[in-house]
Amino acid sequence: MFGYYMQLALASFRRNPGLTSLMIFAIALGIAVCMITLTSYRAAANNPAGERGEILFSPSLDSWDPENAYDKDDKSLAPNQLTYRDAKALYASEIPDRKIITYKTGDIYTRPDKGMDPHYIGTRMTSRDFFAMFEVPFLHGGPWDAKADEGPEPVIVLSKEENEKAFGGENSVGKTLFWKGREFRVVGVLDHWEPMPKYFDVNNGAFQDMEGAYVPFAWGPILELGSHGNTNCWKTEIIDSFQAFLNSECIWFSAWVELRTADKQQAFKEFMDNYVIDQKKHGRFPRPLNNYLYDVDGWMKRNKVVQDDNKAMLIMAFAFLAVCLVNTVGLLLAKFLNAAPIAGVRRALGASRRDIFWQHLTESGVVALAGGIVGGILGVLGIWALRAWYGRFVEEATRVLPFDEKNFVIVVAIAVCAGLLAGLYPAWRIGRAAPASYLKVQ
Amino acid sequence: MEIRPILSSLLRNRAGAVLVALQIAITLAIVVNAVYVAQQRLSHIGRPSGLDDQNIFSFWVNVYEKDFDYLGMVNADMALLRQMPGIIDATPMSQMPLSGSGSSTQFYSLPDKKGEKAPANYYLTDDHAVKTLGVKLSAGTTFDPNTIEYKPDPDQSWAPTAVITAALGKSLFKDEPPLGKTFYDDQGHPIRVIGVMEHMQGSWVGWDKLDHVMLTPRINPDATQYAIRTAPGEIDRVMADVEVALRKRDPNRVIATPMKKMSDMKLQSYAGDSLMAVTLSTVTGLVVIFSALGIFGLATFNVNTRTRQIGTRRAVGARKRDIVRYFMTENWLITSLGVAVGCCLALAAGFWLSTEFQLPRLDLYYLIAGVLGLWVVGQMAAWQPSRKAAKVSPAMATRTV
Numbered sequence: 001m002f003g004y005y006m007q008l009a010l011a012s013f014r015r016n017p018g019l020t021s022l023m024i025f026a027i028a029l030g031i032a033v034c035m036i037t038l039t040s041y042r043a044a045a046n047n048p049a050g051e052r053g054e055i056l057f058s059p060s061l062d063s064w065d066p067e068n069a070y071d072k073d074d075k076s077l078a079p080n081q082l083t084y085r086d087a088k089a090l091y092a093s094e095i096p097d098r099k100i101i102t103y104k105t106g107d108i109y110t111r112p113d114k115g116m117d118p119h120y121i122g123t124r125m126t127s128r129d130f131f132a133m134f135e136v137p138f139l140h141g142g143p144w145d146a147k148a149d150e151g152p153e154p155v156i157v158l159s160k161e162e163n164e165k166a167f168g169g170e171n172s173v174g175k176t177l178f179w180k181g182r183e184f185r186v187v188g189v190l191d192h193w194e195p196m197p198k199y200f201d202v203n204n205g206a207f208q209d210m211e212g213a214y215v216p217f218a219w220g221p222i223l224e225l226g227s228h229g230n231t232n233c234w235k236t237e238i239i240d241s242f243q244a245f246l247n248s249e250c251i252w253f254s255a256w257v258e259l260r261t262a263d264k265q266q267a268f269k270e271f272m273d274n275y276v277i278d279q280k281k282h283g284r285f286p287r288p289l290n291n292y293l294y295d296v297d298g299w300m301k302r303n304k305v306v307q308d309d310n311k312a313m314l315i316m317a318f319a320f321l322a323v324c325l326v327n328t329v330g331l332l333l334a335k336f337l338n339a340a341p342i343a344g345v346r347r348a349l350g351a352s353r354r355d356i357f358w359q360h361l362t363e364s365g366v367v368a369l370a371g372g373i374v375g376g377i378l379g380v381l382g383i384w385a386l387r388a389w390y391g392r393f394v395e396e397a398t399r400v401l402p403f404d405e406k407n408f409v410i411v412v413a414i415a416v417c418a419g420l421l422a423g424l425y426p427a428w429r430i431g432r433a434a435p436a437s438y439l440k441v442q
Numbered sequence: 443m444e445i446r447p448i449l450s451s452l453l454r455n456r457a458g459a460v461l462v463a464l465q466i467a468i469t470l471a472i473v474v475n476a477v478y479v480a481q482q483r484l485s486h487i488g489r490p491s492g493l494d495d496q497n498i499f500s501f502w503v504n505v506y507e508k509d510f511d512y513l514g515m516v517n518a519d520m521a522l523l524r525q526m527p528g529i530i531d532a533t534p535m536s537q538m539p540l541s542g543s544g545s546s547t548q549f550y551s552l553p554d555k556k557g558e559k560a561p562a563n564y565y566l567t568d569d570h571a572v573k574t575l576g577v578k579l580s581a582g583t584t585f586d587p588n589t590i591e592y593k594p595d596p597d598q599s600w601a602p603t604a605v606i607t608a609a610l611g612k613s614l615f616k617d618e619p620p621l622g623k624t625f626y627d628d629q630g631h632p633i634r635v636i637g638v639m640e641h642m643q644g645s646w647v648g649w650d651k652l653d654h655v656m657l658t659p660r661i662n663p664d665a666t667q668y669a670i671r672t673a674p675g676e677i678d679r680v681m682a683d684v685e686v687a688l689r690k691r692d693p694n695r696v697i698a699t700p701m702k703k704m705s706d707m708k709l710q711s712y713a714g715d716s717l718m719a720v721t722l723s724t725v726t727g728l729v730v731i732f733s734a735l736g737i738f739g740l741a742t743f744n745v746n747t748r749t750r751q752i753g754t755r756r757a758v759g760a761r762k763r764d765i766v767r768y769f770m771t772e773n774w775l776i777t778s779l780g781v782a783v784g785c786c787l788a789l790a791a792g793f794w795l796s797t798e799f800q801l802p803r804l805d806l807y808y809l810i811a812g813v814l815g816l817w818v819v820g821q822m823a824a825w826q827p828s829r830k831a832a833k834v835s836p837a838m839a840t841r842t843v
Binding site: 019022026029033036037073107108109110118119120181236238307308309311312313316317319320322323324326327329330331333334337338386389390392393394425429 | 457458461462464465468469471472476479502504505506508555628629696698709710712713714716717718720721722724725728729732733735736739740743746747795798799800
């Protein structure tokens with residue numbers, strides 16, 4: 001029966017090609033706009049950590065100014081970075097299964113044998129667990145060992161892209177790079193790795209470039225490396241040396257801990273609170289106790305990776321789709337009523353009301369499916385055009401608008417559901433019409 | 443007027459009319475709010491920067507050899523750059539305005555954190571900054587070349603002089619002219635205003651104190667940017683020349699390429715606003731077209747299904763004018779219903795947007811303009827079908843379809 005309804009639908013399209021194209025075009029445009037906004041929304045709402053996102057946590061402590069909350073729009077929030085002292089204190093805890101502290105810096109590197117043009121390499125200061133916690137893939141070698149974190153030893157891990165720049169892509173494990181008058185030995189080269197959003201450092205820009213090099217954290221204080229990301233301070237302090245800067249209330253560090261059980265999560269939260277209560281005795285942490293332990297999803301929400309603009313545009317797109325659908329309901333109704341005499345003949349020849357209803361609903365579904373597919377294709381073209389236009393403004397245009405075949409499937413499914421919904425009333429209406437009145441005028 | 447028969451006819455066949463009205467209602471809600479938000483973003487982007495932002499570019503210069511004479515290098519480079527053809531002036535800068543990166547701190551009109559308090563976005567630079575940035579001084583002068591310090595940031599004290607924007611001066615000194623006045627950092631060090639800039643935007647376009655800018659006469663050791671202002675239209679040629687000239691003068695440092703134009707930094711800083719404005723304008727355009735199509739479609743359908751009725755009316759004496767008026771009035775009634783519902787929807791959506799996304803409340807002029815606009819669009823969309831209806835011959839009354 002379904003096959004027959006399909007045939008009838010196609011015959012009906014041939015009868016009114018103009019009206020049918022208009023309906024398909026209406027749905028397609030609505031779907032295309034939805035697809036574009038959905039793409040940018042889903043790119044920002046993506047959680048690259050997957051299931052591991054539930055056991056990775058970023059602690060946040062309210063070390064801020066007693067007179068002003070850190071975020072004046074949401075006063076309940078604690079700062080999204082840590083002071084050096086607090087980061088070190090959290091890192092000292094034995095509770096987590098894995099733990100890191102990290103910040104972003106960068107400098108000019110050279111090669112001792114002058115085989116490379118001296119150039120700036122964005123560098124992440126972190127510790128060994130970083131690679132396991134964030135499931136970083138290696139091409140050659142591997143992470144440095146635990147000993148290298150403490151020494152610290154002059155070791156470095158390069159990204160695939162940086163290894164191509166510095167060593168022409170060969171296995172560079174064991175070779176050295178020159179930085180700040182010291183030789184750093186390459187222990188590992190990563191495979192291409194670009195989780196987007198860059199969830200372990202969203203406070204410096206969720207779609208920013210990955211770093212080219214990774215170096216043990218303890219080199220930061222030794223080489224006096226400041227942050228190349230955000231640094232925020234609130235307190236009047238004499239900062240006349242790098243050591244004074246490290247001891248200040250300025251925040252520029254992130255910490256991540258892996259806590260595999262609920263007990264450990266609870267224990268670490270208590271550890272954080274006890275630490276702050278203890279620090280209060282030493283005159284620090286003048287604000288009320290206000291600590292958070294965010295999982296990956298919570299951390300991205302707290303840092304508004306999905307911006308209000310993303311949400312507003314998505315809502316606007318679906319409102320537009322609603323207009324397109326109301327339009328389609330009107331057009332379907334007009335089309336079906338125009339063809340009512342044919343339905344009348346079918347009724348007179350024995351088709352039931354239900355048959356007429358299903359026949360017309362099938363027709364709506366086919367229109368919607370066509371609209372969805374055309375809309376999906378228009379959406380892809382739109383994303384492509386928008387990337388080209390937006391790429392003039394920001395380098396990360398392709399990361400903000402990634403091609404994802406899932407989005408295509410989603411919008412086609414939305415189109416079919418919406419089309420069937422739109423067809424319900426017109427199909428019911430035509431099914432209800434009395435056949436006799438139509439037969440009379442023939 | 444013949445509203446009653448139109449109404450009763452509408453009520454007998456209300457599904458189509460209700461659909462079009464609903465479409466108009468949602469359209470009004472979308473259009474009014476989208477245009478309002480887009481308009482705000484565009485005016486945000488269009489604010490004057492006070493800078494010659496189309497003719498400036500900049501780049502970082504870093505060194506990697508120990509005990510490199512950085513200040514000597516900056517001075518030699520500046521001397522070279524300032525006499526190159528096409529370059530109006532050049533200056534070292536700690537950060538660039540409109541770039542999204544910068545530093546700010548609090549200042550006070552009295553020592554010991556007393557008096558008026560104001561944040562300032564500060565730039566370490568030299569006596570060529572005013573001319574290089576293209577900012578206008580409304581009072582005072584730029585720095586004396588002999589007062590330029592060579593010290594790192596952060597440091598214990600500020601240079602004793604500064605050039606500030608009039609907006610920063612107003613926050614610190616209220617209505618008194620800022621020239622010659624002294625203000626203080628949080629540790630009570632005095633800074634004297636020697637020049638006042640009419641207007642200049644700082645680093646972060648989303649900051650509400652964007653025009654609170656201070657230039658301080660200092661060069662940051664080991665890392666600074668070179669900012670260069672070119673004659674109009676010369677920027678691309680000059681960028682290429684500068685790279686070659688600096689590399690030739692001394693190859694033992696890193697000149698960060700590609701060099702960045704301030705116009706591109708500005709585009710990047712406003713990228714989100716531009717995207718929002720373009721998306722909203724596109725959706726607005728499409729939604730209006732679709733509403734017009736919907737009205738047109740319904741009117742055409744109504745005319746087609748009523749040819750006998752129209753023929754009968756013509757046969758019993760109705761003029762063409764009356765037929766046109768009938769359909770136009772019918773359309774006006776539907777549009778008005780849609781607009782009435784749409785006003786409520788638009789206000790509700792506007793209220794919701796303003797609370798959920800901290801946007802300013804919808805301006806009612808936009809709503810009025812939207813209502814008038816949709817009335818006009820509705821009448822325009824119904825015009826052709828109405829004319830078609832008027833052409834129906836009275837003889838139709840005697841025929842079957």
